[in-house]
Amino acid sequence: MASYRFASVYVDPKGSPIRALYKHLGEPGMISFAGGYPDPQLFDEEGLRQASERAFANSKGCLEYGATEGTPGLKNEIVRLMHTRGVSTRPENIIVTTGSQQAFDLVLRVMVEKGDRVLVEQPTYSTNIQAVHAYQANVQSVPVTADGLDVEALERMLASARVSGQLPKLLYTIPNFSNPSGATMPRERRIRLLQLAAQYQLLLVEDDPYGGLRFKGEAVPSLMALAGEVPGAQDWVVHLSSLSKIVAPGLRVGWAVAPVEILRRCSVAKQSADVGSSPWTQSIAAEYLSGGRMTTHLEHICAAYGAKCRALADGLRRELGEALAFHEPSGGMFIWARLTGTVTASELLERAIARGVMFVPGEGFQVDSSDPFTLRLSFATPTLDEVALGTRRLGEALADALARKSPQALPA
Ligand SMILES: Cc1ncc(COP(=O)(O)O)c(C=O)c1O
Numbered sequence: 001m002a003s004y005r006f007a008s009v010y011v012d013p014k015g016s017p018i019r020a021l022y023k024h025l026g027e028p029g030m031i032s033f034a035g036g037y038p039d040p041q042l043f044d045e046e047g048l049r050q051a052s053e054r055a056f057a058n059s060k061g062c063l064e065y066g067a068t069e070g071t072p073g074l075k076n077e078i079v080r081l082m083h084t085r086g087v088s089t090r091p092e093n094i095i096v097t098t099g100s101q102q103a104f105d106l107v108l109r110v111m112v113e114k115g116d117r118v119l120v121e122q123p124t125y126s127t128n129i130q131a132v133h134a135y136q137a138n139v140q141s142v143p144v145t146a147d148g149l150d151v152e153a154l155e156r157m158l159a160s161a162r163v164s165g166q167l168p169k170l171l172y173t174i175p176n177f178s179n180p181s182g183a184t185m186p187r188e189r190r191i192r193l194l195q196l197a198a199q200y201q202l203l204l205v206e207d208d209p210y211g212g213l214r215f216k217g218e219a220v221p222s223l224m225a226l227a228g229e230v231p232g233a234q235d236w237v238v239h240l241s242s243l244s245k246i247v248a249p250g251l252r253v254g255w256a257v258a259p260v261e262i263l264r265r266c267s268v269a270k271q272s273a274d275v276g277s278s279p280w281t282q283s284i285a286a287e288y289l290s291g292g293r294m295t296t297h298l299e300h301i302c303a304a305y306g307a308k309c310r311a312l313a314d315g316l317r318r319e320l321g322e323a324l325a326f327h328e329p330s331g332g333m334f335i336w337a338r339l340t341g342t343v344t345a346s347e348l349l350e351r352a353i354a355r356g357v358m359f360v361p362g363e364g365f366q367v368d369s370s371d372p373f374t375l376r377l378s379f380a381t382p383t384l385d386e387v388a389l390g391t392r393r394l395g396e397a398l399a400d401a402l403a404r405k406s407p408q409a410l411p412a
Contacts, residue, residue, distance in 0.1 A: 009134055017126055017364025024353055031390035033312070033359040033377040036179055036333050040381075042301045047293040048284065054081025054282035054291075058319070067280035069267050070096025070255070074282040076275050077289035078255050085211065085223035087239070092405070095266050098277045100209055100242035100254030103266075104128055106273065107205055107238055107256065108135045110265040117168035118163070121149050121372070122203045123336065124366035125179045125207070128172060140168070141367040146327050148185030149173055151192045156198045170203040175223060177210035177332025180376035182366045183379025186284055186329060193229060198232035209242040209254075212298055214331035214379075220244060224257060235259055245333070246298060252277065253285045285345050305333065305380065308387060312379040323398055333380040336362070338373050343401040345375040352397040353397050 021034050030193035055062055062071075069075070074090040082089050097103040114136040120129065122141035132139050142157065143150045154171070161167045173193070175185040185193070197204045206223040226240035226406060256266065271278070288294070311326045314337060326337035339345060345361035352358060362374025382390060 005250060009136060010090070014130065014133075016130065018360055020024060021358055024358055027353075027356070029384045031355075031357045031382055031383065031393065033379065035359065035381065036378050038245055038249060038333075038382050041383075042304055044288075044293060044297045047288060047291060047297065048248065051284045051291055052275045055230075055280070056288040057152050058127065058283075058287070061123075062283035064279065066276050066282065068095075068270050069263070069278045070094065070277065071279055071286065072191070073286040074253070074289075077286045081289060081294075082241075082257060085219075086221045087257065089224075093257050093263060095256050095258070095263050095270065096277050096282060097254045097256060097270070099244060099249070099252045099276055100207065100240040100256075101127065101131075102270075102273065102277075103240045103254050104205065104207065105131055106266040107170075107240075107258075107262070108132060108137075109269045110262065111170055112137050112205065114177040119157070119168045119171040119202075120367060121173055121178065121181070122367055122369075123362060123376075124172065124190045124367070125174060127140050128207070128364075129367055132172070139367050144178070144181050144183055145242060146183055148175055148178065148181070148183040149187060149189065149193065151189050151196070154166070154193070158196060158202070162200070168202060170205055171197075172205045172207065173223075174207045174210075176220070176332070177213065177329050178210055179210065180334050180360075180362065181336045182329030182332055182334045183336075184220060184328065187226070190220065190223055196226055196231060197236040200324040203236055203237065203238065205238045205240065207240045209240075209245050210332040211241070212246040213305055213333065215302045215303055215309065216330040227382040236346060238262060240407050246301070247285070248286060251281045251285050255283060260352050276330035287376070295299055298392045302331070303391045305331075305377065308379040308382070308384065309335070311384050311387040312377060312391065315388055315393070316377075319391045319395030320398060334378045335379065337375050338362075338371070339375070339398075340373075341402070341407060343398060344372040346372065347401050347405075348375070348388055348394075348397055351400040352394055355393040355397045355400070357378075357393040359394075359396065 003247045011054045075094050078094050112135045116137050118132050118137040118139050119142055121144045182262040224237050238258040240256050243251055324337050326335050360376045363370045
């Protein structure tokens with residue numbers, strides 16, 4: 001074997017816990033509650049086909065390199081979209097990225113040096129734990145309750161960090177229907193978080209790919225929308241969002257809304273990352289957003305995801321009963337759950353795969369202390385029939401796992 005001298009963080013890198021399950025996806029009859037993939041049946045194929053044709057007809061420029069910060073047409077559409085979400089912004093404050101994944105990477109690249117303290121929620125989106133580790137940050141977690149980030153715990157952490165002179169540089173949060181917890185932070189918590197950000201000069205990176213997928217209750221304004229209400233907070237919020245979950249991830253269109261000082265640096269970082277995101281898919285996205293189908297499309301997919309979420313929650317209650325504790329989310333794609341007995345999520349997964357159903361154990365979403373009884377289930381991709389069958393298989397898998405733990409309990 002060649003003795004490559006890899007960069008230290010890539011000597012033995014941990015991949016995504018979800019991608020590790022891919023090999024089972026192709027197994028015949030497998031039902032997956034694992035990935036956070038939008039349902040392909042819910043893509044607006046006709047609308048996207050028309051948008052592609054218009055993009056190609058209207059703008060031969062989309063075959064050329066484009067501006068690193070994004071095409072003007074798409075930036076204008078994002079300004080309009082953000083306006084419908086209560087955020088008043090300008091094209092100068094927006095950078096279009098190759099998915100919101102890249103937006104987070106760029107923010108880390110321009111903000112974080114080796115050893116800097118970075119805070120994330122516990123649990124949080126596993127790929128972004130990887131991203132923070134790639135910059136050799138000193139990552140610490142803030143607990144999450146059923147109402148999202150525990151702001152009081154954060155306040156205690158910040159107060160003691162100030163005493164030790166080690167204030168964190170930024171906090172990564174997913175306030176709407178978080179991946180993986182499904183939790184949404186209420187308005188008062190968001191206001192308190194903004195006050196802390198202003199007080200401690202803590203950069204809040206708000207990741208909001210799921211906010212548009214609300215199927216129950218009233219929308220809560222984003223941190224960026226609320227920042228104007230808290231003196232000094234506006235300078236301390238970067239907002240990330242994406243078309244991946246509401247239109248199609250194959251477009252790879254995401255964006256950041258940020259103060260210009262941060263954005264200018266992200267743009268320079270993006271030059272060496274990929275020169276610019278594809279002007280072709282940006283033009284399709286701009287045509288789609290301006291084409292007038294978005295409102296109806298969102299209503300349609302929110303209703304469909306709402307029905308799937310209810311089906312999964314009902315199925316879990318029916319098939320696993322008290323053995324699984326969880327909160328039913330009001331949007332997004334995920335149910336975060338905890339096994340209440342002696343079987344761990346990995347033990348259940350092993351039996352579940354044998355029965356033809358998959359989910360993701362919660363350990364990959366946790367940074368420090370890790371709870372082996374937690375798991376994430378996505379209701380996005382399976383059909384309603386598959387949800388019903390998948391939950392039945394989960395119930396059977398739990399019985400298998402219990403029998404394996406205590407064979408004496410098996411019937412003679
Ligand atoms: C919380 C969160 N942030 C970011 C992303 C990445 O999305 P994108 O496709 O926009 O890069 C995902 C995708 O699953 C996600 O769950």
